[in-house]
Amino acid sequence: MNVTVFGTGYVGLVQGTILAEVGHQVICVDVDAEKIEKLKQGHIPIYEPGLEALVKENSASGRLQFTTDATMAVAHGDIQFIAVGTPSDEDGSADLKHVLKVAETIAEHMEAHRIIVDKSTVPVGTADKVSARMAEVLERRGRAELTFDVVSNPEFLKEGSAVADCQKPDRIIIGTEDEATVEVMRELYAPFSRQHEKIIVMDVKSAELTKYAANCMLATKISFMNEIANLAERLGADIEAVRQGIGSDPRIGYHFIYPGVGYGGSCFPKDVQALIRTADAIGFDSKVLKAVEARNAEQKTTLFAKIREHFGGELAGRTLALWGLAFKPNTDDMREAPSRVLMEALWEAGARVQAYDPEAMEETQRLYGTRDELTLCGTKETALKGADALVIVTEWQSFRAPDFDLIHQQLSEPSIFDGRNMYDPARMARKGFTYYSVGRLPSRGRNQKAI
Numbered sequence: 001m002n003v004t005v006f007g008t009g010y011v012g013l014v015q016g017t018i019l020a021e022v023g024h025q026v027i028c029v030d031v032d033a034e035k036i037e038k039l040k041q042g043h044i045p046i047y048e049p050g051l052e053a054l055v056k057e058n059s060a061s062g063r064l065q066f067t068t069d070a071t072m073a074v075a076h077g078d079i080q081f082i083a084v085g086t087p088s089d090e091d092g093s094a095d096l097k098h099v100l101k102v103a104e105t106i107a108e109h110m111e112a113h114r115i116i117v118d119k120s121t122v123p124v125g126t127a128d129k130v131s132a133r134m135a136e137v138l139e140r141r142g143r144a145e146l147t148f149d150v151v152s153n154p155e156f157l158k159e160g161s162a163v164a165d166c167q168k169p170d171r172i173i174i175g176t177e178d179e180a181t182v183e184v185m186r187e188l189y190a191p192f193s194r195q196h197e198k199i200i201v202m203d204v205k206s207a208e209l210t211k212y213a214a215n216c217m218l219a220t221k222i223s224f225m226n227e228i229a230n231l232a233e234r235l236g237a238d239i240e241a242v243r244q245g246i247g248s249d250p251r252i253g254y255h256f257i258y259p260g261v262g263y264g265g266s267c268f269p270k271d272v273q274a275l276i277r278t279a280d281a282i283g284f285d286s287k288v289l290k291a292v293e294a295r296n297a298e299q300k301t302t303l304f305a306k307i308r309e310h311f312g313g314e315l316a317g318r319t320l321a322l323w324g325l326a327f328k329p330n331t332d333d334m335r336e337a338p339s340r341v342l343m344e345a346l347w348e349a350g351a352r353v354q355a356y357d358p359e360a361m362e363e364t365q366r367l368y369g370t371r372d373e374l375t376l377c378g379t380k381e382t383a384l385k386g387a388d389a390l391v392i393v394t395e396w397q398s399f400r401a402p403d404f405d406l407i408h409q410q411l412s413e414p415s416i417f418d419g420r421n422m423y424d425p426a427r428m429a430r431k432g433f434t435y436y437s438v439g440r441l442p443s444r445g446r447n448q449k450a451i
């Protein structure tokens with residue numbers, strides 16, 4: 001089938017590439033000429049395991065093309081994906097200007113029936129807006145006889161495993177009431193739904209809400225767990241034991257109940273806020289979602305509070321080694337990353353940071369530039385040199401079994417503030433560390449150096 005994808009961000013690029021991989025003819029279009037030029041040369045603007053090889057392979061076979069030429073792109077695809085960004089407005093609601101601009105572009109250039117697929121995460125009611133905008137443009141062109149159908153087909157991929165998620169989706173949501181469209185969409189996704197039926201057809205508004213409900217449910221699990229972790233710390237319980245205790249109930253499950261330093265990334269914070277705004281706009285007070293958001297904002301400050309308290313409220317002149325900058329492992333994404341809230345609080349308090357992340361160093365440099373209070377280190381070991389304590393914010397694999405003797409030797413005051421519960425508190429104490437984690441009492445080793 002001929003498919004056009006507007007937007008070469010995470011969602012668009014991965015979706016376009018995966019569709020080409022199963023044999024569809026895909027054109028990806030973007031207004032950013034520099035990005036398109038780079039993609040043509042096989043340079044991927046994001047870090048996503050497995051993507052680069054697939055882009056190169058499918059470009060070479062001619063199934064995947066990149067262009068800025070909207071006329072050509074609209075002529076190509078019977079199916080036109082909209083996978084452009086929906087940034088948050090100042091008030092937190094999703095900004096639809098890019099989505100509606102693409103709708104206009106399609107209506108401007110189309111010469112035959114088109115299926116428009118909303119792949120971006122867009123508020124309930126967006127498909128109607130896209131339809132209305134397209135109808136206006138067609139009317140203006142004097143081509144009101146041209147037909148189209150707008151489908152909601154939300155994406156559930158995770159950064160860091162986007163390719164695998166897209167190739168093996170849990171479900172494929174198709175929101176439309178048009179039977180002919182359903183048939184076309186079934187054919188498009190047939191290669192992904194072979195072994196088990198993955199396609200769930202529903203009306204367009206339910207499909208739009210499904211995406212928000214999924215992300216908000218997951219964010220709720222995290223905030224709930226963070227709340228229980230805070231309680232556990234105060235009650236003297238161990239959240240890791242509690243996590244296993246509740247996860248064993250299949251109604252609760254083990255996924256997404258890891259306490260930590262709060263959720264970040266491009267989806268959860270934005271989607272929780274957007275659904276709150278959607279509810280507000282129709283006069284409904286979404287009490288649960290507001291609490292989820294508030295708990296998350298507070299959770300991002302908890303590590304800093306522990307560090308400050310440990311150093312007796314005085315951080316001026318201190319140096320902290322920081323492991324992990326990206327909002328989660330296997331990505332270089334720093335959007336809404338808890339590391340940013342932490343670093344900014346440390347700087348505000350007069351401390352310096354020596355940071356290391358396996359992927360997000362360039363992005364950190366881009367965000368914060370060169371400044372005295374931040375040293376970006378080439379390895380996790382160099383980040384320790386001359387530091388007072390170690391702080392861990394992202395649970396990268398390479399942090400799981402570090403050389404604890406070296407860490408102990410390097411730190412002037414061997415304490416570890418672990419925002420991801422990577423280590424066993426008893427073991428840390430045996431190694432001579434003062435060890436703080438989330439939802440567990442601090443453990444204190446003997447043989448402490450004097451502060």
Ligand code: UDX
Nearest residue numbers: 155156157158159256257258260263264265267327328
């Ligand atoms: C998420 C959804 O998982 C995905 O389905 C949707 O399409 C987009 O949003 P992503 O933002 O890439 O994907 O990351 P995810 O792996 O879900 O993690 C989100 C955040 O939650 C991270 O900051 C992570 O550290 C945090 N998290 C996750 C926890 O704190 N605890 C957990 O148990 C799980």
